[in-house]
Amino acid sequence: MSDETLISQIQRFSINDGPGFRTNVFLKGCNLKCRWCHNPETQSFTKELYWKRRLCVQCGACFDACPNEAINSPVSPEESNAEGSTYYKIIKENCDNCMKCVDACNYGALEIVGKPMTIEEILDEVERDDLFYKNSGGGMTLSGGDPTAHTAFSDKLLIAAKKRGIHVCLDTSGFGQWESLELLANKSDIILYDLKHIDSAIHEELTGVPNELILQNLSRLVDNGSEIWLRILVIPGYSDSSEYHRKVVAFLSTLSRPLDRIDLLPYHNWCEDKYSWIGRKWDMGGAQALDPADIDYLVDFYEPVARQVTIGGSGFEAEN
Numbered sequence: 001m002s003d004e005t006l007i008s009q010i011q012r013f014s015i016n017d018g019p020g021f022r023t024n025v026f027l028k029g030c031n032l033k034c035r036w037c038h039n040p041e042t043q044s045f046t047k048e049l050y051w052k053r054r055l056c057v058q059c060g061a062c063f064d065a066c067p068n069e070a071i072n073s074p075v076s077p078e079e080s081n082a083e084g085s086t087y088y089k090i091i092k093e094n095c096d097n098c099m100k101c102v103d104a105c106n107y108g109a110l111e112i113v114g115k116p117m118t119i120e121e122i123l124d125e126v127e128r129d130d131l132f133y134k135n136s137g138g139g140m141t142l143s144g145g146d147p148t149a150h151t152a153f154s155d156k157l158l159i160a161a162k163k164r165g166i167h168v169c170l171d172t173s174g175f176g177q178w179e180s181l182e183l184l185a186n187k188s189d190i191i192l193y194d195l196k197h198i199d200s201a202i203h204e205e206l207t208g209v210p211n212e213l214i215l216q217n218l219s220r221l222v223d224n225g226s227e228i229w230l231r232i233l234v235i236p237g238y239s240d241s242s243e244y245h246r247k248v249v250a251f252l253s254t255l256s257r258p259l260d261r262i263d264l265l266p267y268h269n270w271c272e273d274k275y276s277w278i279g280r281k282w283d284m285g286g287a288q289a290l291d292p293a294d295i296d297y298l299v300d301f302y303e304p305v306a307r308q309v310t311i312g313g314s315g316f317e318a319e320n
């Protein structure tokens with residue numbers, strides 16, 4: 001039987017995850033738990049349910065269909081949608097992911113997140129946009145979750161992608177064993193490497209893990225000769241001061257060569273809805289979205305340690 005793994009989404013026509021038009025393949029499962037994660041449904045390694053509060057008319061069909069008493073009884077739509085309502089449809093502890101409720105819902109309010117797919121199925125989907133890749137220098141971006149948390153599958157997927165002539169970016173937090181990262185990096189054209197925070201204690205507070213391994217792996221990847229696009233998230237109150245960025249530059253100056261590219265990514269909170277769909281709270285307090293213009297001044301900081309610096313990371317700026 002062919003290998004398969006859970007994919008949370010295959011997203012076409014991305015322009016911010018490597019050069020040209022990209023198809024992002026999101027593996028389900030990550031070893032980090034970043035508080036601001038834009039794809040919180042990729043953190044768990046198992047299938048999950050989306051419950052979309054605004055689409056739910058509280059008809060009760062899912063309640064009747066569930067064999068495990070894992071659905072809360074209906075309330076009025078007004079009550080469930082009221083500001084600050086804590087009502088959530090699914091009782092996660094009781095749910096065994098049988099998905100009978102999804103079939104019972106006629107309003108599209110319940111959705112399965114996590115589809116088992118084989119390597120062939122994934123690449124057939126990716127190849128649908130082959131023409132766009134050829135015209136733009138694009139390809140597939142393997143993301144997550146984190147590919148290093150799925151090393152064996154990711155390795156086979158990358159080998160198969162290269163056989164089909166697909167350009168590949170590997171999007172990683174870098175929090176994996178060096179052997180895994182090296183294996184995957186050597187089969188990828190570009191590494192999109194995320195730097196979440198330069199201070200290890202704050203990194204752990206924000207993501208659940210310290211950053212020493214991540215910084216060490218970055219240094220080894222640089223020595224390995226990989227093409228690296230470092231993605232630095234700028235979050236108000238955590239990583240938006242000049243002092244913070246001086247520290248990052250000081251670390252990058254210790255690497256054996258300048259990075260190929262640095263993308264400064266202004267924080268946004270467009271993903272808040274997804275947290276409510278999986279029954280989680282958005283935990284970034286009042287951090288406000290940053291306007292890209294607010295961090296323009298940082299480009300000068302990073303020019304000595306990278307061959308190119310962008311705000312926002314558009315895949316088309318690299319071609320200019």
Ligand code: SF4
Binds near residue numbers: 067069070071099102
């Ligand atoms: S997936 Fe199955 S167990 Fe879980 S809430 Fe739906 S019907 Fe109940």
Ligand code: SF4
Binds near residue numbers: 057061074104109110
């Ligand atoms: S079946 Fe769908 S619309 Fe009806 S209560 Fe359940 S989630 Fe809401």
